[in-house]
Amino acid sequence: MNSDGNGILLDVDNVGIKFETKRRSVEALRDVNLEVQQGEFISIVGPSGCGKSTLLRAVAGLTVPTSGGIQLRGSEVQAPRQDVGFVFQRPALLPWRDVRGNIMLQAEMRGLDKKQATRRCDELLELTSLTDFTKALPHELSGGMQQRVSLCRALLHDPDVLLMDEPFGALDALTREHLNVELQRLWAQTGMTVLLVTHSVPEAVYLASRVVVMGPRPGRIIEEFEVDLPHEREYEPTLEDPRFHAVAGRTRELLGSPMGGD
Numbered sequence: 246m247n248s249d250g251n252g253i254l255l256d257v258d259n260v261g262i263k264f265e266t267k268r269r270s271v272e273a274l275r276d277v278n279l280e281v282q283q284g285e286f287i288s289i290v291g292p293s294g295c296g297k298s299t300l301l302r303a304v305a306g307l308t309v310p311t312s313g314g315i316q317l318r319g320s321e322v323q324a325p326r327q328d329v330g331f332v333f334q335r336p337a338l339l340p341w342r343d344v345r346g347n348i349m350l351q352a353e354m355r356g357l358d359k360k361q362a363t364r365r366c367d368e369l370l371e372l373t374s375l376t377d378f379t380k381a382l383p384h385e386l387s388g389g390m391q392q393r394v395s396l397c398r399a400l401l402h403d404p405d406v407l408l409m410d411e412p413f414g415a416l417d418a419l420t421r422e423h424l425n426v427e428l429q430r431l432w433a434q435t436g437m438t439v440l441l442v443t444h445s446v447p448e449a450v451y452l453a454s455r456v457v458v459m460g461p462r463p464g465r466i467i468e469e470f471e472v473d474l475p476h477e478r479e480y481e482p483t484l485e486d487p488r489f490h491a492v493a494g495r496t497r498e499l500l501g502s503p504m505g506g507d
Contacts, residue, residue, distance in 0.1 A: 254438055255281035255304065255406055259313035261463075262299055273299045275463035277313070281406070286432050286439045288449035289457045290496060296464025297442040301408045304440065305329050318405060327355065330399035334411040336391040338383040344370075344394050345379040351401040362401060369397040372431060389420040393427070400437075409441040413448070425451055426480050433477040446500070450493045451483055458499045468499055 257279040264271045273296040281287055289297050302308040304315055306325040315322040317329070338347045345366060352362035370376045373393045383391055392412055399407060413421040429452055432439060443449050449456050453472050460467040470492045474483060483489055 252282050253280050254283045254285075254318060255279075255440075256316045257281075257300070257304070257313075258315070260300075260303060260310045260315060261312040262296070262303060262308060263311045272463040274303075274310075275465050277464065277466055279457065279466060281438060281440070284436045284438055286452055286454045287441065287457055288453035288455070289440065289442045289459065290444065290446060290449050290500065291459030291464065292461050292500065293444070295459045295462050297459060298410050300459075300464065301331075301410050301440060301442055304406070305331050305408055327402065328405040330402070330404035330407045332392075332395055332399045332407070332409045332412045334414050336383070336388075336395040338391055338394060340383050343380050343382055344375060344386070347383070347394055348397045348401055351398050355402055357402060365401055365403065366397070369400055372434070373397055373427065387420070388416050389424055392416065392424065396428075406438045406440065409439065411442055411444065414444065421445075421448070422480065428452060429478055446493050446496050447484065450489055450496065451478065451480070456492060456496055458496055468495075470495065 257277055260274055260277040261272070262274040264273060277296075277300060279287075289300065291297050299308060303310055304317075304322065306322045306329070309323065317326065339350065342350065348366050348369065349362060351357070352359065352366075367376075370379060373396065375390065375393055375397065378386065378390065383394075386394070396412070413424050416424065425448055431437075432452070439452075441449070441452060450472060456470045456472060457466055458468045458470075459465065472492055473488050474486060
């Protein structure tokens with residue numbers, strides 16, 4: 246595995262993960278292979294308990310594979326890394342810190358240059374339309390705004406890859422739709438590399454350049470689809486596009502659900 250010269254940023258090679266307890270052994274992932282190019286947006290879908298989140302945690306260096314390996318920019322992922330950003334389902338903001346303070350926490354934890362981090366923070370606040378809320382405390386923000394703060398915090402150190410684990414799953418439908426549009430715009434503008442775990446097929450297809458479908462535990466990749474849609478996408482026209490319906494329909498078939506998520 247090597248990302249030099251072949252355009253591969255992230256290489257998941259034959260990864261298996263087992264969790265051992267006193268009572269039993271649980272095989273979470275088996276023989277997972279995934280190559281991610283710089284600038285791709287990968288949506289990962291699959292049934293509950295299939296190991297989607299475990300895969301993200303392994304890419305982040307938070308869980309060590311039992312077999313196989315993961316390389317990011319040609320170096321083995323064996324522990325938490327500086328070049329990865331992670332957005333979880335819950336924003337997990339510090340209630341006593343304002344918006345800027347919560348974002349800048351990343352700089353403090355990583356020992357980043359304060360001036361550079363402040364400039365980056367200002368850029369992200371503008372990109373996510375939070376400039377007018379820098380002094381607001383978390384309880385003064387809507388759920389969607391809190392998650393935007395969480396996204397800014399994850400991007401402050403300009404990671405090579407952004408991992409998102411059901412980041413909009415706890416939000417109402419309209420807020421989720423709005424954040425989908427914002428995230429798609431942000432990806433199109435910045436060219437960042439994203440791996441998103443979601444249970445929503447429409448969300449997965451709307452956002453992604455490629456959709457990866459996982460099967461039941463032990464999780465494995467059963468099919469992948471390139472999403473043949475414009476890099477910059479308008480929400481309603483995209484959901485009405487036959488190419489969108491083709492990928493969404495096949496994904497739902499594989500998941501065995503007529504509704505295929507939200």
